Every structure is written in structure tokens, then in C-alpha cells.
Amino acid sequence: MTAALVAGLVAGYGIAVPVGAVATYLVSLSARTSLRTGACAALGVATADGLYALLATLGGSALAAALRPVLVPLRWASALVLAVLAVRGAVVAVRQYRGHRLAARSAPPPPSAARAYLSLLGITLLNPTTVIYFAALVLGTRTSEAVAPLEEGVFVLAAFAASASWQLLLAVGGALLGRMLTGHRGRLVTALLSSGVILSLALRMVVAR
Template sequence: MTSALVAGLLAGYGIAVPVGAVGTYLVTLTSRTSLRTGFCAALGVATADGLYALLAALGGSALAGLLQPVLVPLRWASALVLAALALRGAVVALRQYRGHRLATRTDPPVPSPVRAYLVLLGITLLNPATLIYFTALVLGSRAAHAAAPMEQAAFVLAAFAASASWQLLLAGGGALLGRALTGHRGRLVTALVSSCVITALAVRMLMPPG
């Protein structure tokens, strides 16, 4: 159970920490509306991460028996996928930092808290990298044995809690914290931290058990 909780927390922070377009919009939205609206929007992002973690966890357990013959190649493939995601995140962050390519867009009408939740939920669900990330992580670490329902629940809840805590931090920071995290340097640092976390997860799944 403890292992599932730790894995879920690491997975949640690994996908949530980089401040991209969604994080930038979340901070900006909070600074020009209210803390309530920002918190609802943050929970929309976390809900999407939690749903993807749930789908990946359920799918990973269902496929565990079928994947036994190809356990070792699958573990390597999953680790490579995670490493590729980490590398891509770091490269994109460095490229944007060097080119100073922060997008500037016209702010849309101020949404209500419910609308903010639904909009951020929808935007995050449309990001296929999140599903790929969780699926690769779950299959790579659990293919050797089907996880118990309680462990699945612990993993999903921990991933949701980690994502929610980071998104709520962004929203709670508002304009003051937002300027630090969504600037050129802030986005580079958060992306590199996330890449390090994802890489650590990839290396960990390749280590022999015990």
C-alpha cells in the first residue's frame, strides 16, 4: 500500500509540475477572477489526471496476465517511453527558453467557477501525453503481478492528490507566484524538475525487484 501511495504521488507530481499552457492559464485566470474560480479550475486539471491514472491502473491490471511472456521487453519499452517524454519536455523547455517563445493570447471572457472547472477538465483530457505517461508507468511497474484493488485505489488517489496539490498551489499563488513560475526561467526550471522525476521513475522500473 505504501509503495502504491509513493508511486502515485511521484506519478502525479511528474505529470503536474511542468508549467505549460494550462498552468499559465490557470494562474492568469486566478489573478484576474477569484480564488474560488482558480481552485475550481485547478481541480478540473487534477480530475483529468486522476481519470487517466484510473484508466491506466485498471487497464494495467487487466492486461497483466497477457503480458507475462513479454514482461522484460515491456518493462524496457515502458522505461523508454517515459525517458522519451522526459527528454521531450526538457528539450521543448530549453528551446522555448532560448527563443523566448511565450505565447500571448487575448484573454477570453471571465468564466464562472463551474465553467472554469469544465473548461480546464476538457483541455487537460485532450492532452494525449497524460494518458501515454500514466499507461507506460503503470504497465512498466505492475506487469509482473496484478495489483490489488486497494493498491489501485491508493495509486489513483495519490496521483490525484499530487496533481491537485500542485494545481491548487498555482491557483493560490495568483499573480505574485504566477510571475515567477510562468516566466521564461520559471517554466524552464519546472520542466527540468519534472523531466528529472520522470527519468527517475524510468530508471527505477528497470532496477531488479527487492
């Protein structure tokens, strides 16, 4: 049981800690909205990681093999969604800076907590590399002996908890950043930097092999 717990925590942090386009967008969203919205978005990412960990334990190599033919289309779809978010974020930031208006007057209302959760869940689910990652870990550490369902459940829950803790930390960091940079110029610079990073990471997803 302890081994399953440790394996799940290591797997969850292993997939969550590397900062990519989704993590960058999460920080930016928390900075522009609120900690509550950012926390719900963070849990959306963690839910996707937990679901893929569950699918990996249940399906193993068969599920990973089934996803490989659609890996490229899903990667393109994920990159497209992130690119749209990056461009939209930059355009809204420039409009706010030029007009010197309140965000409520110059931009659409911020997403609700539920919408933020579903959006980040959907974006993260578009990345099948996650399930292949978990499948490789499960198959690489599984012995010839049968694994108890309880141990598999502990592994999945630990992976979810690890991912959730890291994503929530990013959300808190984004909320603190948003409070520090309250001026028009500060928000413009951070929004443009965030959009640039998201766009570059989206392009890397497309060209990745």
C-alpha cells in the same frame, strides 16, 4: 499499500509540476478572477490527471495503443484551444488598458467557478500524452504478481492528490499576483506575457514529436 501511495504521489507530481500552457493559463485565470475560480480550475486539471491515472491502471498498454493513432489530432485540438485563449486574453487586456474602464464594463463577465472547472477539465483531457505517461509508469512498475484493486485505488487517489496540491498552489500564486498587480499597466503587461507564453507553448505542442 505504502508503495502504491508513494508511486501515486510521484506519478502525480511528475505529470503536474512541469509548467506548460495549461499551468500558465491557470495562473493567469486566477490573477484575473479570484482564488475561488482558480481553485475550481485547478481541480479540473487534477480531475483529468486522476481520470487518466485510473484509465491507465485499468486499460494499461491496450488503452495507450488505442490513443496513439489520434494523438496528433488531439494535440492540434488542444493547441488550437490554447491559442484561442491566448489571443482572447491579449485582446481583452489591450481593450481594458486603452479604455481605462473597469473589467466588468470592458470585458465579458469572468467565468463562473463551475465553468472554469469544466473548461480546464476539457482542455487537460485533450492531452492523451497523460494517459500514455501513466500507462508507461504502471506497466513499468507492475510485477508478474496480480495487483490488488485497493492498491490500484490508492495509486489513483495519490496521483490525484498530488496533482491537485500542485495545481492549487499555482492558483494561489496567481491570485496573489493579481492582488499585487492591480494597476492598468501591470495587468496589461502580465496578460500579454501570459498570452505570449501560452501561444508559444501551444505551438510547441503542435511541432512536438
